Amino acid sequence: MTICYLDCHRIWPIPCNVRRTILLSPHWGNKVWGSRALSANRSGQRGEEMGEVTSSRVGLTRRSFLKTAGAAGALGLAGAAGMTSSSNWLAPVEANADEGAEERVAYTYHQKHCRGNCMLKCTVRDGRLCKIEPNMAAAKGFQSVCLKGLSEIQHVYSADRIQSPMKRVGERGSGEFVAISWDEALDIFSENVKSCWDKYGKSSVYLAAATESEISNMRNIMQCGYTSYHGIDIGISNGLAPMFGFKAASAVNDIRDWKNCKTFIAISLNFIETSLTHSRHYFNAMEAGMHTIVIDPHYSSMASKSDEWIPIEPGTDGAFYLGMASSIIDNEWYDKAFMRDHTTFPFLVSTVDGTMLESPEGDFMVWDPTTSAPKSYMETNDQTPLEGEFDYEGVTYATAFTLFKEGQKTQSVEWAADVTKIPASEIERIAKMYALDTPSVLAIGQGGCDKYNNSDIAGHAAGILAALTGNIGKSGTGLGYPGNGGYASATLPSWPLKPEMKTSSFKTPVYELPYVENDIRCYITLGDQIMQHFADLNKVYEWLMTLDFVCYIDIHAISGSQYADLILPISSRFESETEIGGVQAVRDHIMLREKVIEPLFESKSEYELERMLMDSLGLGDVMHKTTEELVSYQLANIKSPLVDQVTIESLQANQGVMTVKNADTPYCPMKSLKFPSPTGRLEVYYDKYLKFNQALPVFEYPEETAPDSDVRAKYPLQYAQSRTRFHIHDQFCDSTWIQELYKTCVEMNPVDMKSRGLSDKDDIVVYNDRGEFSCPVRSNESIRPGSIRIMEGEWTKFMKSGNYQNVTNPTIIPRGRVMAYGPVIPYNDTLVEVKKA
Numbered sequence: 001m002t003i004c005y006l007d008c009h010r011i012w013p014i015p016c017n018v019r020r021t022i023l024l025s026p027h028w029g030n031k032v033w034g035s036r037a038l039s040a041n042r043s044g045q046r047g048e049e050m051g052e053v054t055s056s057r058v059g060l061t062r063r064s065f066l067k068t069a070g071a072a073g074a075l076g077l078a079g080a081a082g083m084t085s086s087s088n089w090l091a092p093v094e095a096n097a098d099e100g101a102e103e104r105v106a107y108t109y110h111q112k113h114c115r116g117n118c119m120l121k122c123t124v125r126d127g128r129l130c131k132i133e134p135n136m137a138a139a140k141g142f143q144s145v146c147l148k149g150l151s152e153i154q155h156v157y158s159a160d161r162i163q164s165p166m167k168r169v170g171e172r173g174s175g176e177f178v179a180i181s182w183d184e185a186l187d188i189f190s191e192n193v194k195s196c197w198d199k200y201g202k203s204s205v206y207l208a209a210a211t212e213s214e215i216s217n218m219r220n221i222m223q224c225g226y227t228s229y230h231g232i233d234i235g236i237s238n239g240l241a242p243m244f245g246f247k248a249a250s251a252v253n254d255i256r257d258w259k260n261c262k263t264f265i266a267i268s269l270n271f272i273e274t275s276l277t278h279s280r281h282y283f284n285a286m287e288a289g290m291h292t293i294v295i296d297p298h299y300s301s302m303a304s305k306s307d308e309w310i311p312i313e314p315g316t317d318g319a320f321y322l323g324m325a326s327s328i329i330d331n332e333w334y335d336k337a338f339m340r341d342h343t344t345f346p347f348l349v350s351t352v353d354g355t356m357l358e359s360p361e362g363d364f365m366v367w368d369p370t371t372s373a374p375k376s377y378m379e380t381n382d383q384t385p386l387e388g389e390f391d392y393e394g395v396t397y398a399t400a401f402t403l404f405k406e407g408q409k410t411q412s413v414e415w416a417a418d419v420t421k422i423p424a425s426e427i428e429r430i431a432k433m434y435a436l437d438t439p440s441v442l443a444i445g446q447g448g449c450d451k452y453n454n455s456d457i458a459g460h461a462a463g464i465l466a467a468l469t470g471n472i473g474k475s476g477t478g479l480g481y482p483g484n485g486g487y488a489s490a491t492l493p494s495w496p497l498k499p500e501m502k503t504s505s506f507k508t509p510v511y512e513l514p515y516v517e518n519d520i521r522c523y524i525t526l527g528d529q530i531m532q533h534f535a536d537l538n539k540v541y542e543w544l545m546t547l548d549f550v551c552y553i554d555i556h557a558i559s560g561s562q563y564a565d566l567i568l569p570i571s572s573r574f575e576s577e578t579e580i581g582g583v584q585a586v587r588d589h590i591m592l593r594e595k596v597i598e599p600l601f602e603s604k605s606e607y608e609l610e611r612m613l614m615d616s617l618g619l620g621d622v623m624h625k626t627t628e629e630l631v632s633y634q635l636a637n638i639k640s641p642l643v644d645q646v647t648i649e650s651l652q653a654n655q656g657v658m659t660v661k662n663a664d665t666p667y668c669p670m671k672s673l674k675f676p677s678p679t680g681r682l683e684v685y686y687d688k689y690l691k692f693n694q695a696l697p698v699f700e701y702p703e704e705t706a707p708d709s710d711v712r713a714k715y716p717l718q719y720a721q722s723r724t725r726f727h728i729h730d731q732f733c734d735s736t737w738i739q740e741l742y743k744t745c746v747e748m749n750p751v752d753m754k755s756r757g758l759s760d761k762d763d764i765v766v767y768n769d770r771g772e773f774s775c776p777v778r779s780n781e782s783i784r785p786g787s788i789r790i791m792e793g794e795w796t797k798f799m800k801s802g803n804y805q806n807v808t809n810p811t812i813i814p815r816g817r818v819m820a821y822g823p824v825i826p827y828n829d830t831l832v833e834v835k836k837a
């Protein structure tokens with residue numbers, strides 16, 4: 001069993017095997033930073049001011065409670081009085097077990113956006129959730145829980161729970177609400193949605209859902225525009241997708257296969273914190289001899305537990321990869337046979353216009369030295385040249401590899417050193433290890449570089465490194481984001497609806513809604529997508545103010561709730577009206593969600609709420625009648641070679657979980673080396689992007705944070721937003737148990753603080769031309785000078801003023817519009833200045 005525990009300085013998901021950490025000494029002008037052991041007290045400061053325990057009990061009918069209690073509002077704990085404030089509340093679980101209280105156990109699963117999906121055993125005593133443990137019926141290696149999971153005992157009963165439906169009574173955005181009945185709430189919902197349908201059509205309604213949301217019918221029944229993601233977690237994938245023919249965006253083996261890896265490079269990835277419960281496999285692989293190198297501007301948790309930390313200039317990962325590629329080329333460390341047989345490097349490209357040579361049948365061509373003419377790539381043999389220029393019918397063709405080598409002359413190792421601020425000798429050393437000390441994994445995160453407009457170039461360049469060296473598909477290799485663990489899973493079908501019930505397409509791309517004229521009139525958000533899924537919040541608020549109807553549906557009243565017309569409470573994964581609350585198939589398991597406790601307050605489970613909302617529109621009859629009916633249907637209709645038969649009863653007989661077949665064999669999806677692209681090869685040359693000069697990756701600086709950016713003179717600090725083990729995005733910010741360990745702050749290197757006259761814990765203002773916010777600053781040597789860091793998801797309520805999104809960069813670049821997954825929201829490409837508040 002694993003309990004991921006926290007103390008004031010660190011959280012380690014397993015009893016940690018402390019590794020040697022090599023700190024390089026990069027030079028900042030004449031300053032040396034990172035050359036000494038860094039303080040362990042990086043982000044988890046024990047606040048001297050302990051998290052305040054809120055025990056306010058505000059009546060449900062009290063007017064303006066949101067305003068009174070701050071933007072997010074505290075409704076208090078009607079019906080759960082004293083729970084959060086009672087220090088003896090936890091003790092009775094064990095201590096009073098013999099006092100005759102009614103006690104039972106139920107099983108559920110936890111959140112997914114931390115990449116966890118932990119299976120939990122919950123003890124309920126006299127109707128109250130009072131103890132959470134890992135479910136030991138899960139397979140070994142999956143029996144985990146972290147502090148966030150443990151603290152649900154307190155978080156479920158949080159003072160920030162939305163307790164009843166509420167309607168706005170003041171101006172939109174004033175935060176003035178009154179509690180109303182469900183009947184009134186459903187009338188408001190249906191009247192407003194129908195009014196938008198009548199006036200503007202069904203596509204005027206936009207439903208946004210947090211990844212945590214499980215419901216899937218209402219978007220189709222309403223035939224509205226729908227997203228759960230846009231502009232997020234797609235940057236590197238944009239660059240990798242063409243290599244796989246747009247049918248995949250990574251080649252990640254099950255992380256249990258890492259024990260076969262020799263060289264592991266983690267870049268823009270803080271895996272042990274952002275895939276906390278998977279991290280045991282990282283440590284297992286290190287024990288088995290895997291050498292680990294972390295490329296990160298900041299001294300991350302991952303850096304602190306790996307063999308090497310190489311600090312990099314933010315936003316320059318692409319240049320690092322290209323420098324590695326030059327090094328591999330210059331030293332001929334590439335795998336010629338792999339390149340010839342499994343990539344498009346030998347394919348012929350016109351030197352005149354960059355197009356790829358195709359046969360009349362549409363086959364790409366390689367050069368045939370025996371006939372001195374092109375032939376189909378399908379006839380590749382060991383004579384097929386990887387390099388060279390060839391004249392054919394009046395045109396000169398070069399192989400894609402020759403063109404790449406030529407292009408790399410301006411992207412040398414020395415050039416990369418200048419851009420990334422990593423010494424050339426280090427780039428070369430890492431390139432050699434990656435190419436020769438194999439198999440190697442290039443593990444790329446979805447934070448960091450992914451949140452820049454040049455991330456597609458980095459993705460393309462990373463793919464080229466794998467294509468040059470063959471570090472892909474085979475056991476011990478890997479390319480791309482490994483955060484979900486790469487486990488095999490069955491897929492559960494959704495409830496069958498009428499065929500015409502499909503979401504409508506957007507006339508304006510979603511990421512641009514706040515910034516350009518568009519047709520959306522009604523915004524329904526499941527979870528706080530207002531704050532999380534856009535940048536430049538002041539613009540987002542301006543847009544919200546123009547809408548006909550804003551409906552906010554969530555467990556807790558998070559920052560965006562104050563802009564709603566109607567707020568609806570849903571319950572957590574521990575609460576359900578019926579014995580069966582849902583099912584998931586993830587991480588090698590089928591897991592059942594049993595009722596742990598009744599829905600608290602007036603909240604409804606998401607499934608129940610969905611049914612009520614659709615009934616209010618007169619469309620509920622197409623849905624399942626109960627959640628149990630849905631779950632039974634899903635289990636009966638799993639079409640997966642990994643599962644023969646599973647029922648609610650068989651799951652219940654095994655503490656709510658079942659492992660899929662072959663669960664203990666690490667899953668390696670591309671081990672046949674038949675890649676999913678049309679040619680079955682890694683397609684390294686992107687002729688589709690010729691117009692952007694990106695057929696082969698050509699590094700571009702990010703816009704705002706480029707060294708010569710005009711904005712730098714006024715706003716010199718790069719603003720990084722990372723994820724933290726203490727939160728899942730905006731979830732758990734309100735958890736007072738977690739606040740005892742981590743409180744909202746901006747972290748800054750002492751060098752930058754000193755030059756601004758700041759002291760630890762001063763309140764500061766972070767600002768740029770877009771806006772500002774204020775919160776305390778914490779001194780942290782782990783932060784790269786020239787950058788500041790905040791943990792994304794922080795609530796307005798815990799700021800001194802403003803919100804962390806007030807300053808973030810929303811700029812979309814034209815190339816983004818043709819990319820596989822659309823443009824990136826370049827959150828990290830943001831410059832700010834700070835001053836004492």
Ligand SMILES: Nc1nc2c(c(=O)[nH]1)N[C@H]1C(S)=C(S)[C@@H](COP(=O)(O)OP(=O)(O)OC[C@H]3O[C@@H](n4cnc5c(=O)[nH]c(N)nc54)[C@H](O)[C@@H]3O)O[C@H]1N2
Nearest residue numbers: 268269270274300314315445446447448722723724728729
């Ligand atoms: N506990 C927890 N886990 C989570 C989440 C959560 O909210 N909480 N969220 C999940 C989600 S949705 C995502 S997308 C993933 C993201 O998971 P990660 O990709 O691990 O995300 P981050 O921690 O934001 O960023 C990774 C690292 O990139 C570094 N970095 C920043 N800028 C750069 C750069 O320009 N170059 C390089 N090389 N490094 C840089 C940061 O310092 C950080 O250490 O996490 C998932 N897991």
Ligand SMILES: Nc1nc2c(c(=O)[nH]1)N[C@H]1C(S)=C(S)[C@@H](COP(=O)(O)OP(=O)(O)OC[C@H]3O[C@@H](n4cnc5c(=O)[nH]c(N)nc54)[C@H](O)[C@@H]3O)O[C@H]1N2
Nearest residue numbers: 113210211212213232526527528532555721728729792827
């Ligand atoms: N500035 C900046 N912004 C960012 C990022 C960044 O790096 N910088 N990162 C971005 C990234 S990578 C991501 S993935 C997004 C993540 O942002 P979200 O998609 O919003 O994150 P989630 O954790 O999936 O969802 C959290 C919301 O869902 C609610 N919730 C929890 N459980 C449930 C449930 O069972 N059902 C429903 N309906 N709601 C539930 C929570 O109360 C909360 O409102 O944020 C993005 N925003």
Ligand code: SF4
Nearest residue numbers: 110116117118146149
């Ligand atoms: S927050 Fe994530 S890692 Fe922690 S217990 Fe829940 S699912 Fe597991």
Ligand SMILES: [Mo]
Nearest residue numbers: 232233446447
């Ligand atoms: Mo994400």
